[in-house]
Amino acid sequence: MSDVAIIGGGVIGLSCAFELARCGRSVTVIEREQTGFGASTVAAGMLTPSFEVELTPPSLVELQLDSLRRYPQFIADVETAGGLSCEYRDEGTLWVSRHRDDELELDHLCQIQEDRGLPARRLTGRQTRQLEPYLSPRIIGGLLVETDHQVNSRKLMIALRAACLAEDVEILEDTTVNTVERTRGRIALTLQSSDSASILHADQVLLAAGVWLEEGLVTPLPTIGMRPIKGQIMHLTGQPLVNRVLRNSDVYIVPRAGGKLLLGATEEEQGFDMQPTAGGTLDLLRYAFEILPGLYDLYVSEIDVGLRPAVSDHQPVIGPTDTQDIFIAAGHYRGGVLLAPATAHWITEAMIGGQTPAEIEPFGIDRFVQESRVEAAG
Ligand SMILES: Cc1cc2nc3c(=O)[nH]c(=O)nc-3n(C[C@H](O)[C@H](O)[C@H](O)COP(=O)(O)OP(=O)(O)OC[C@H]3O[C@@H](n4cnc5c(N)ncnc54)[C@H](O)[C@@H]3O)c2cc1C
CATH class of the missing domain: 3.50.50.60 (FAD/NAD(P)-binding domain)
Incomplete structure (x- = not known):
């Protein structure tokens, strides 16, 4: 009892x-x-x-x-x-933009953040790359949300x-x-x-x-x-490339201790299927590579799949x-x-x-x- x-x-x-x-x-x-x-x-x-x-x-x-x-x-x-440690980190999230569409989206996101009292800082391409030197030279702007944190x-x-x-x-x-x-x-x-x-x-x-x-x-x-929303996430290891979470509307890249990176995540209606797929992996790598070309040389250590509980x-x-x-x-x-x-x-x-x-x-x-x-x- x-x-x-x-x-x-x-x-x-x-x-x-x-x-x-x-x-x-x-x-x-x-x-x-x-x-x-x-x-x-x-x-x-x-x-x-x-x-x-x-x-x-x-x-x-x-x-x-x-x-x-x-x-x-x-x-x-x-x-x-x-x-035991939970590896809690507080470096914030850096949204990055690749073209004019993305730029307008970041302006919009910045405005919404401010309206709701959530601080955010709009950055030029140069300022964005100064924060994260391994970013693609094609990144033309950013939005830094310092209040976002992460945990392992x-x-x-x-x-x-x-x-x-x-x-x-x-x-x-x-x-x-x-x-x-x-x-x-x-x-x-x-x-x-x-x-x-x-x-x-x-x-x-x-x-x-x-x-x-x-x-x-x-x-x-x-x-x-209640229904499952399948999410595939890739784990890479190698040289540490980023200091904080990077993201755009297609993908996020999350740094973890010891040079590990997570690329995520797919959003799929596949019932209770928990198998990783070639297409899911391709999408994650393609989108992440556009932002961070240096990940080409990292090792794939794992592809993980989880089911998000959604109503x-x-x-x-x-x-x-x-x-x-x-x-x-x-x-x-x-x-x-x-x-x-x-x-x-x-x-x-x-x-x-x-x-x-x-x-x-x-x-x-x-x-x-x-x-x-x-x-x-x-
Ligand atoms: C790829 C991916 C990335 C994500 N990223 C983030 C993120 O960055 N930030 C964030 O906040 N959230 C994130 N999420 C969402 C987050 O993982 C979920 O919202 C959260 O884990 C749900 O927790 P839960 O305890 O409800 O469910 P679960 O973690 O699924 O736990 C439910 C548990 O119940 C057990 N169980 C079920 N039925 C029974 C039964 N009959 N008897 C006994 N035990 C039972 C199961 O075995 C399971 O262990 C992500 C999810 C995925 C898939």
């Missing part, structure tokens, strides 16, 4: 477990594979609310900024508790696991949750591991199963239409559900790493305080219940 059972050991499940445990709850995380098996370990780890700010509703931009502000303390807490998501997942264990979170790996049901005032979860089936009881449950939320897991939730409006689903004591934190799509500290903070407030904080009200599951009522009436 636990106070809280969390289904899914991704960045969302583990961040919430860490926060709830630090607030005195006894927490069990149940993970079908190993923690970090899902999208979280694949993620580039960019903490960039600036990205697509124009297409993002203000409430989500607010949540992203809130999470970004929480990041330094979150990292300090995780690293102190578990004793692989290290973060390992550090978060250690931090959870240090806070006495119980982690059951290689264990699948098949059903979640509320009976006689508490919640029962049926668990299946390779050698046994069992039932776990908890006072509260948090559903954080990523894109698999509606795959084989039976819950009292309404259908929310129809591409916004996360965070908060209580219609079933008492069952909560949800899922559908973080392209921003789960960025949104982890805020999600953990506000869901903990909701689970312990019994009220839904205003900050997460726009992300309630009731928007799907209302949608299905309208459909039924029509």
Whole structure:
């Protein structure tokens, strides 16, 4: 019997477990594979609310900024508790432009950033290349967003696991949750591991199963239409070529310690397919080569694939559900790493305080219940 059972050991499940445990709850995380098996370990780890700010509703931009502000303390807490580094870096993002179209896009992005109080600095081609000398001579301008940061998501997942264990979170790996049901005032979860089936009881449950939320897991939730958006990401190694995240509308290039570079990422509707493809790899290399020709001589160390959990409006689903004591934190799509500290903070407030904080009200599951009522009436 636990106070809280969390289904899914991704960045969302583990961040919430860490926060709830630090607030005195006894927490069990149940993970079908190993923690970090899902999208979280694949993620580039960019903490960039600036990205697509124009297409993002203000409430989500607010949540992203809130999470970004929480990041330094979150990292300090995780690293102190578990004793492992997350490789958090704060050099900012440099958007680069190759032609007039890109230039107009950067002007526009700069304006939107300023309107929303997000600082950004427009640069000439020469200033841009002074910051990053290996950039192609064809780069004609840039936009520096210094408030964007990044974390090594692989290290973060390992550090978060250690931090959870240090806070006495119980982690059951290689264990699948098949059903979640509320009976006689508490919640029962049926668990299946390779050698046994069992039932776990908890006072509260948090559903954080990523894109698999509606795959084989039976819950009292309404259908929310969770779907996978496949992302391929390439890992290169060799001479260090860049100091900060570089990006344009086609590709991003993320530097990691030891001369490693990540090129990302494709956005594909391919169901649950997790195979890398020649076309995906070709696109990433082609777009990145246009910006950074020196990567021609780097070694390909890995091509990784992850499934981003997305619902129809591409916004996360965070908060209580219609079933008492069952909560949800899922559908973080392209921003789960960025949104982890805020999600953990506000869901903990909701689970312990019994009220839904205003900050997460726009992300309630009731928007799907209302949608299905309208459909039924029509
Ligand atoms: C290529 C790529 C690049 C990305 N880059 C960024 C980025 O730069 N910045 C950013 O903020 N975000 C990024 N993202 C998005 C981010 O990775 C996701 O939003 C985030 O990882 C979602 O976390 P999660 O914990 O909800 O899901 P997941 O990490 O997928 O975790 C869900 C876990 O639940 C487990 N599970 C599922 N069903 C069950 C069950 N029935 N029983 C037990 N366990 C179960 C799974 O095994 C899995 O481990 C990227 C994603 C991809 C694919």
